[in-house]
Amino acid sequence: MDVELKSLTGNGTWSVVSLPKDKKPVGCKWVYKIKRNPDGTVERFKARLVAKGFTQQEGVDFIDTFSPVAKLVTVKLLLALAATQKWSLTQMDVTNAFLHGDLEEEIYMSLPPGYTDTSSGSLPPRPVSSNDTAAEEALKILLRSHFKIKDLGPLKFFLGLEIARSSQGISVSQRKYCLELISDTGLIGSKPVTVPLDPNVSSHKETGPTLVDLTPYRALVGPHMKAAQRVVRYLKSNPGQGLFYSVNSDMQLKAFGDADWAQCPETRRSVSGFCVFLGSSLISWKAKKQHTVSRSSTEAEYRALANTTCCAPDKGGEKDCGADFSKGHDRFKSSERCLLLDGDDVAYTEWF
Known part of the structure; x- marks a missing residue:
């Protein structure tokens, strides 16, 4: 929490002022998360201060919201190109990246719990691809001159994708995510299957028992609970299976x-x-x-x-x-x- 508050204060995110009589403050709260490495070990404990934006009214407190994100198809295209073009892949993290945008509206927020006078949120670490070492270093220097940058080294874990590289190409999998999904659904002891769906079984809305608790079903986002569980059993047969991008493509x-x-x-x-x-x-x-x-x-x-x-x-x-x-x-x-x-x-x- 101290690191988060120090980061927010250092970026000049807010100014402490008296609340005008005609204004209502937006509340805030702390959100805690455990950041883990691809092997499941704890990397660090993270605290993020978030504003309670649900108390604002669209058209009154704000007009629209926009956040640029990368599509996974773009990420996979970049990885395929990096394999064939023999680009190096380096991962970098911009601390408090979302705070570098311009806020045009005047927003008043309650003081954070535990604030005495001094937060982080960052976008997912962005990969940088190049086969020119000098240009890559020049880019890093340029970014450091404008932002607080953490160099995470060669790209290994990005947006849930586990990335491994060899002289033959780049392999991409989601083994950690698959193992967590199998554990969360309680199917660790189930028998694996070789195909995700049975072509001889047709599912209808009326088939299967009525679910009392809809949370597990909604978490799986499956067309039918039994069919969704079969997909998880298929993942159990080989959780590390993924894509391979060959250098010879x-x-x-x-x-x-x-x-x-x-x-x-x-x-x-x-x-x-x-x-x-x-x-x-x-x-x-x-x-x-x-x-x-x-x-x-x-x-x-x-x-x-x-x-x-x-x-x-x-x-x-x-x-x-x-x-x-x-x-x-x-x-x-x-x-x-x-x-x-x-x-x-x-x-x-x-x-x-």
Whole structure:
């Protein structure tokens, strides 16, 4: 708590003043968290001072909120590029990063509990990629001149992803998260399964017992409690399994899309699915029920193709990463009728 208060005071986060008669202060409280290493050992105990923003009214106390975040597909694309381009990956943490934004509104907050005259919150440590050691050091010096920076060394753990590197490439897994999930669901002693879902079992809203406590189900965010538990048992079979980004992968972007027409027996809505590769490196995937009912398999396939195209990295992302997808982009569909409907001149290939 002392470190948090000292950090907030050092950044000039607030000024201690008397409360005007026509103003109401926003409360605050301490939030405590244990920061752990990838192996589960305790790294440090952290205290964060947070304002009780739920007491504010939208349109009165604030207009909108915005916080830039990185999508995981962007992180995986960066890792795939780092493997093929042989970039070094260094992790850096900006202390109190969120406090470097500009606050335009005038906000009054109650004094923190235990405050005598002297907080941290930081964004997740940001990876820096480069194969130019001199440029990397110059960037670190530039960042240190503006922010309080902690150099965490080679990238190993980022946003829940465990990252290991060898001469063959970069491997990414979530072993720590999987083990915690198995423990939290009470399935440590369960028998592992080899596939996440049983294709011969169909789940409906009426199947299964009524749950008295909905907390475990909501924590799993599964379509059906029994099906969600099976996924956890599948993770138990190999919690360290993950992705591998080879140094020998090419720079061709390939996207595969498909649809299961009227797959949902209750709503008759179709399910779209896609996966996107950079060479042999899988960087994005999703399977999701479509928003509307498709009256034909061709319509369902066409919606799946549109979803695939929207979620694939574009030319702008290519330039931001400093990459050159010189071999172009390929999209793959299994429906010949869907291919005929599309008038794009991009190369399509039918696959089965």
